Every structure is written in C-alpha cells, then in structure tokens.
Amino acid sequence: MTAQVITVTSGKGGVGKTTAVANIAVALASTGQKVVCIDGDIGLRNLDVVMGLENRIVYDLVDVVEGRCRTRQAMIRDKRLPELFLIPAAQTRDKSAVSPSDMIRLCTELREEVDWVLIDSPAGIERGFRNAIAPADRVLVVTNPEMSAVRDADRVVGLLEAEEKPAPLLIINRVNMNMIKRGDMLSVEDVYDLLRINILGIVPEDENVIVASNRGAPLTLDGKGKAGLAFQHIARRLNGEQVPFLDLENRGLWDRLRDLTGRK
Amino acid sequence: MPSMLERIFGKKSAASAKERLQLVLINDRTDISPAMLEALKDEIIAVISRHVDVDPSTVHISMEHEGREQRLVADIPLRAAKNRRRGN
Numbered sequence: 001m002t003a004q005v006i007t008v009t010s011g012k013g014g015v016g017k018t019t020a021v022a023n024i025a026v027a028l029a030s031t032g033q034k035v036v037c038i039d040g041d042i043g044l045r046n047l048d049v050v051m052g053l054e055n056r057i058v059y060d061l062v063d064v065v066e067g068r069c070r071t072r073q074a075m076i077r078d079k080r081l082p083e084l085f086l087i088p089a090a091q092t093r094d095k096s097a098v099s100p101s102d103m104i105r106l107c108t109e110l111r112e113e114v115d116w117v118l119i120d121s122p123a124g125i126e127r128g129f130r131n132a133i134a135p136a137d138r139v140l141v142v143t144n145p146e147m148s149a150v151r152d153a154d155r156v157v158g159l160l161e162a163e164e165k166p167a168p169l170l171i172i173n174r175v176n177m178n179m180i181k182r183g184d185m186l187s188v189e190d191v192y193d194l195l196r197i198n199i200l201g202i203v204p205e206d207e208n209v210i211v212a213s214n215r216g217a218p219l220t221l222d223g224k225g226k227a228g229l230a231f232q233h234i235a236r237r238l239n240g241e242q243v244p245f246l247d248l249e250n251r252g253l254w255d256r257l258r259d260l261t262g263r264k
Numbered sequence: 265m266p267s268m269l270e271r272i273f274g275k276k277s278a279a280s281a282k283e284r285l286q287l288v289l290i291n292d293r294t295d296i297s298p299a300m301l302e303a304l305k306d307e308i309i310a311v312i313s314r315h316v317d318v319d320p321s322t323v324h325i326s327m328e329h330e331g332r333e334q335r336l337v338a339d340i341p342l343r344a345a346k347n348r349r350r351g352n
Binding site: 183 | 275276278279281282284285286288289292293331332
C-alpha cells in the first residue's frame with residue numbers, strides 16, 4: 001500500500017474542516033479502503049467528538065511523536081467501520097509539541113499501512129498549519145461563500161504556492177441556494193472567479209451536519225441529506241471517479257411539473 | 265435592510281462582496297496597498313517625464329489579474345508633439 005496523504009485546511013476557523021475530514025474519511029472507508037485520520041489541532045481537538053470516538057482515547061498524536069506509544073496504539077478504530085482509524089490530537093499540549101518533520105516521519109510510516117491519511121489542519125497559518133501541510137500529497141482548502149472565509153482561503157492558497165505544494169483543490173461548504181438566488185450570497189462561480197483553484201466539491205448548508213455531530217455519527221454513514229451526498233461525491237472524486245456536481249436548486253412544484261410535462 | 269427600491273434596482277450584497285473581495289485579494293496577494301500604488305504612479309510619472317512629455321492627469325496605473333497571477337499595468341498617454349514644451 002502507498003497511501004495518499006490529504007490535508008484539509010482553510011485559514012479561517014469554523015468553515016467545516018473537521019466535518020469535511022470526518023465525512024470524507026467515512027465515505028472512503030465505507031468502500032473498504034483503509035483510512036486513518038489525524039487530528040492536527042493540538043490543544044483544541046474536535047475530530048474525536050465529530051466521529052463519536054471521544055471515549056476511546058488512550059494515546060494521542062503527541063504520545064506517538066514523543067515515543068510513549070507505538071503508532072498502532074494511538075490509532076482508534078471506528079465503532080462502525082473496521083477500516084477507519086483516528087489518531088487524536090493531544091488536548092493538554094500546544095502546537096509546538098509536534099514539528100513538520102515529525103508529521104512527515106509519521107506519515108511515511110502510515111503510508112505503508114493504509115490507503116488514505118487524512119489530516120485535519122487547525123485554523124490559522126502558523127505552526128499547526130505548517131505541521132499539517134508538511135506531509136501532504138494533496139491539500140484541500142475548505143471555504144464558505146462569505147467574505148472572510150474566501151479571503152483567508154486565498155491567503156492559504158498563496159502560502160501553499162510559496163511552499164511549492166501541488167495546486168490545492170477547493171471545497172465550498174455551506175452553500176445556501178436560496179441566498180444565492182436572492183443575490184445575497186457569493187455563488188460557486190463567484191468564489192471560483194476570486195480564488196481560481198479547481199473545485200473538488202460543493203456542499204450545501206444542511207442542518208443534518210449539526211444533528212450528525214450531536215450523535216457523533218458522520219452524515220455519510222446513513223447517506224441522508226444533500227451534504228452527506230456531497231461528501232460522498234468528494235470521496236469518489238478523490239478516488240479518480242468523474243462525478244457531476246449536485247443539483248443544489250431547491251426547485252419548486254412548478255419547476256418539477258414543467259420538467260414532467262416537458263419530458264413527456 | 266435595503267429599501268424596496270434598492271432591492272429592485274440596487275446592487276445585491278453578493279455583488280458588493282465580490283467587488284470588495286477582488287480589491288482585498290489583490291492587496292493581500294501583492295502587498296501593494298492603494299496608497300503605495302499612488303506613490304508608485306507619482307514616481308513613474310517623474311521618471312518618464314524626464315525623457316518624454318506626459319500629462320500626469322492622464323496616467324493610469326492599475327493591477328490586473330489573470331488566474332492567480334497579478335500584473336501591474338501602466339497606461340501612459342504621451343502628449344502630442346505639437347504641444348510639447350521642454351522642461352515641462
């Protein structure tokens with residue numbers, strides 16, 4: 001096996017990085033591929049709760065890096081998917097407990113054992129971000145169609161260019177079609193125009209995201225809701241499949257009737 | 265809240281967001297502020313004027329972008345030869 005190492009980052013906090021990592025990981029692992037997620041947000045870990053694994057943590061990323069346990073021991077197996085693992089972040093340390101070369105070393109080891117390594121980067125552009133992108137083969141930048149999220153995404157893309165990383169791919173999260181139609185939200189085309197990096201996925205705003213994190217069961221597990229479907233499509237695109245973007249239009253009765261009569 | 269008229273005829277908030285972001289991103293990417301661009305323009309005019317006659321009010325300097333690449337574009341119309349006066 002030679003895993004692909006994928007880092008999910010954003011610059012701005014709260015745009016949905018952790019949600020994206022959890023859901024893409026579940027989608028990949030449910031096809032039988034072996035996936036390990038690493039929570040890179042030392043001091044502010046959250047991937048454990050989104051995945052519902054918070055009660056199973058014994059060792060964490062810093063324990064691995066500092067040699068207190070073997071990598072294997074810090075890999076928590078998911079409750080539902082036997083091919084899915086999480087290496088949690090340490091909660092009582094800070095970002096400086098890990099270095100970019102530690103991350104590269106860890107990922108070199110993991111590459112031989114799994115199909116995918118997904119790294120959840122912390123917000124910001126400092127040490128935690130540097131750690132998270134150091135081992136990445138591909139970087140996914142998550143943004144929302146909103147001023148500060150797009151601006152921060154652009155900063156991150158610029159930093160990745162300066163690091164000579166391969167061109168990142170964009171995930172536009174929390175897209176609200178009704179607001180776009182009203183002219184009160186940047187459209188997918190607007191965001192693409194501004195950032196000019198290729199789009200990997202478009203994820204609609206969806207209340208199910210909060211419901212899923214309340215339960216600690218990522219959306220893509222039950223395949224309910226459009227956001228869950230969008231993340232499944234992202235996983236398939238990462239696997240090299242061509243999947244058309246979701247139709248996010250909340251179409252009314254008239255549109256559907258017109259479709260029906262038009263087709264007949 | 266925008267008034268009814270604004271809602272019908274005025275600019276939608278997404279359009280202002282895009283316009284504002286375009287400027288902010290150019291600034292972020294190049295580290296050239298509008299004030300710096302102004303200073304740059306004055307210096308360019310001073311240098312060019314030493315050699316050819318230009319009307320400072322017609323000089324236009326702007327940032328353009330193609331994909332993620334930024335370009336500084338200077339449009340400097342020359343004064344017609346018949347109007348040319350030595351030493352400005």
